[in-house]
Amino acid sequence: xxxxxxxxxxxxxxxxxxxxxxxxxxxxxxxxxxxxxxxxxxxxxxxxxxxxxxxxxxxxxxxxxxxxxxxxxxxxxxxxxxxxxxxxxxxxxxxxxxxxxxxxxxxxxxxxxxxxxxxxxxxxxxxxxxxxxxxxxxxxxxxxxxxxxxxxxxxxxxxxxxxxxxxxxxxxxxxxxxxxxxxxxxxxxxxxxxxxxxxxxxxxxxxxxxxxxxxxxxxxxxxxxxxxxxxxxxxxxxxxxxxxxxxxxxxxxxxxxxxxxxxxxxxxxxxxxxxxxxxxxxxxxxxxxxxxxxxxxxxxxxxxxxxxxxxxxxxxxxx
Amino acid sequence: xxxxxxxxxxxxxxxxxxxxxxxxxxxxxxxxxxxxxxxxxxxxxxxxxxxxxxxxxxxxxxxxxxxxxxxxxxxxxxxxxxxxxxxxxxxxxxxxxxxxxxxxxxxxxxxxxxxxxxxxxxxxxxxxxxxxxxxxxxxxxxxxxxxxxxxxxx
Numbered sequence: 001x002x003x004x005x006x007x008x009x010x011x012x013x014x015x016x017x018x019x020x021x022x023x024x025x026x027x028x029x030x031x032x033x034x035x036x037x038x039x040x041x042x043x044x045x046x047x048x049x050x051x052x053x054x055x056x057x058x059x060x061x062x063x064x065x066x067x068x069x070x071x072x073x074x075x076x077x078x079x080x081x082x083x084x085x086x087x088x089x090x091x092x093x094x095x096x097x098x099x100x101x102x103x104x105x106x107x108x109x110x111x112x113x114x115x116x117x118x119x120x121x122x123x124x125x126x127x128x129x130x131x132x133x134x135x136x137x138x139x140x141x142x143x144x145x146x147x148x149x150x151x152x153x154x155x156x157x158x159x160x161x162x163x164x165x166x167x168x169x170x171x172x173x174x175x176x177x178x179x180x181x182x183x184x185x186x187x188x189x190x191x192x193x194x195x196x197x198x199x200x201x202x203x204x205x206x207x208x209x210x211x212x213x214x215x216x217x218x219x220x221x222x223x224x225x226x227x228x229x230x231x232x233x234x235x236x237x238x239x240x241x242x243x244x245x246x247x248x249x250x251x252x253x254x255x256x257x258x259x260x261x262x263x264x265x266x267x268x269x270x271x272x273x274x275x276x277x278x279x280x281x282x283x284x285x286x287x288x289x290x291x292x293x294x295x296x297x298x299x300x301x302x303x304x305x306x307x308x309x310x311x312x313x314x315x316x317x318x319x
Numbered sequence: 320x321x322x323x324x325x326x327x328x329x330x331x332x333x334x335x336x337x338x339x340x341x342x343x344x345x346x347x348x349x350x351x352x353x354x355x356x357x358x359x360x361x362x363x364x365x366x367x368x369x370x371x372x373x374x375x376x377x378x379x380x381x382x383x384x385x386x387x388x389x390x391x392x393x394x395x396x397x398x399x400x401x402x403x404x405x406x407x408x409x410x411x412x413x414x415x416x417x418x419x420x421x422x423x424x425x426x427x428x429x430x431x432x433x434x435x436x437x438x439x440x441x442x443x444x445x446x447x448x449x450x451x452x453x454x455x456x457x458x459x460x461x462x463x464x465x466x467x468x469x470x471x472x473x
Contacts, residue, residue: 184416187416188415188416192415192418192419192420193418193455194418195415195416195417195418196417196418196419196455197418198418199417199418200457234371234375241457242378242379242457245378245417245457246371246374246375246378249371249374249378249417250371250374252413253370253371253374253410253413256406256409257409277416278413278416278417281413281416282409282413285409285412285413286409288412289408289409289412290405303405304402304405304406304409307398307401307402307404307405308401309391309392309401311404311405311408314404314405314408316428317425317427
């Protein structure tokens with residue numbers, strides 16, 4: 001990121017007023033970043049902002065309610081912050097948002113598919129158009145367009161939609177709403193049996209680790225999640241594909257009209273199940289029927305939490 | 320063996336206590352002829368129906384799900400069915416991505432006096448499900464497999 005120094009300066013100035021600022025820093029190897037909690041001045045120097053900073057840090061905010069928290073956000077992350085504000089799960093006066101123009105983040109799965117063994121990374125250099133990875137002594141030059149996360153290729157909100165501080169220049173995006181949902185349309189055109197079979201096969205891999213839920217910034221029930229509840233008993237403890245699939249539909253439905261499509265669920269999935277497809281489908285329909293997108297306007301009410309006596313786009317069936 | 324075995328499909332109906340359940344009752348009292356595939360679950364209000372009830376029903380092997388509540392503006396609790404309408408419409412649009420035909424699920428409004436209408440709704444929906452045939456079932460229940468293995472081991 002070009003304006004990292006500006007961002008560090010903004011954080012440095014704001015830090016005395018805040019309990020913590022959440023950002024990213026280098027992770028367990030050069031290919032990975034990790035969330036970074038800045039409490040002292042010396043922590044600021046370790047701040048890292050580049051295409052490896054995949055995590056949506058808004059996930060931490062509801063649990064830190066009551067503290068003065070600063071958060072560094074990509075465009076997609078800022079939508080999660082706005083959605084949390086919309087639902088009054090965090091307080092605007094306690095949150096300081098540091099925004100910047102994001103040029104996209106990498107998809108580690110794509111890198112792994114090209115590089116192969118990513119267990120032994122020697123170095124990793126990220127520039128605007130290229131990722132240079134050296135793994136087990138072999139150098140790989142990856143074009144950014146080949147390893148860019150899917151959501152970033154069709155991103156419409158590269159800049160924070162709401163911020164108190166903004167580092168660097170804003171980035172313009174030419175992507176349209178339709179661009180982002182081409183995969184959904186394409187998938188939907190398949191015959192029903194094929195789609196049913198596809199999910200049976202994909203969901204069978206699920207190990208019920210609930211990483212998707214834990215990474216999700218909008219999954220705020222935490223200890224009261226229906227996935228582990230005995231009363232009501234939505235899911236059994238069987239390792240059956242029906243329960244795994246059911247959980248993913250529960251997740252998608254609990255996010256209906258709330259999901260900001262940060263893609264954390266799919267990124268966190270250790271077995272790469274394309275679960276974001278469910279959420280994208282729901283968002284596409286929400287947009288069509290209610291002309292609404294989550295996490296844009298802090299004052300808006302999510303569409304399933306309200307109603308109109310005469311709905312504009314829901315037509316009653318004749319019989 | 321029951322005479323209807325193989326001829327009947329499993330349809331689950333979620334009916335609101337105040338309107339549609341009464342409507343179904345009216346149809347029964349009026350001795351209107353109805354198909355017998357539907358199994359009714361009474362709920363306090365269509366707003367009580369979590370769309371996930373329907374997903375769970377379908378994934379558990381139901382061939383169709385019918386939801387019926389009070390007509391909009393007639394809700395016993397004033398606004399339950401307005402919320403339900405939004406949720407259920409979203410579900411109907413969501414089902415195709417799962418590979419479940421959206422025609423396997425319908426929601427409609429029947430008031431307690433509309434026995435005739437109830438007969439019509441049930442008949443049409445049952446016909447619709449029979450046209451689609453039995454829903455694809457999720458097989459290979461691992462627990463059952465394990466049980467079999469355990470039995471074999473004993």
